[in-house]
Amino acid sequence: MAGKSPKPQVQHGSIPKVKRPGFSNGGGGGDTPEEGSDPCDIVIEADLESVRADVxxxxxxxxxxxxEIFEQGGIPSAVCRTADGSPVGSLSALEGLTQLMRCLRNGVIYMVTITELEAGRCHVRGTRVP
Structure with missing residues (x-):
């Protein structure tokens, strides 16, 4: 289909992957930081989960x-919100989500841009704010 943006990288079935520059696969199944790289330099590209149809x-x-981090019932999640604070959906089944949450808790700000919209589906791409 011409004009469509590429689909997110997928690893282990249908789980979108967080691409992290400065990281390499050390053979242990996950990404490991390269020496001297910043573990918060994370590039996010994924379909949002638990998308709010009204928003x-x-x-x-x-x-x-x-x-942003949102906690409900003691369970934290990474939620993507509009400028007025309305939650669109969450980043959940991502490789590197633990590191993303750690960076968010340490005050790193991330922004994503909506790259694709379909009925019930919202694809985003973004990174930390300098």
Whole structure:
């Protein structure tokens, strides 16, 4: 299909992968930081999970969303919110999610941009804010 953006990298079935520059696969099954790299230099590219249909109807391709930690029942998640704070969906089944959450807790700010929208689906791509 011409004009469609490429699908996210997929590893282990349908789990989108967090691409992290400065990381290499050390043979142990996960990404390991290269010496001297910043573990918070994470590039996020994924379909959002638990997408809110009411909010999805109000957003557009190209819109920026802020990634924030949200805790419910003591369980933290990385939620993508619009400029007015409305939650669009969450980043959940991502390789590197633990590191992303650690960076968010340490005050690193991440923004993602909506790259694709379909009924019930929102694809985003982004990284930390300098």
């Amino acid at each position: 999805l109807a109000t957003v557009r391709v190209g819109e920026a969303l802020r990634v």
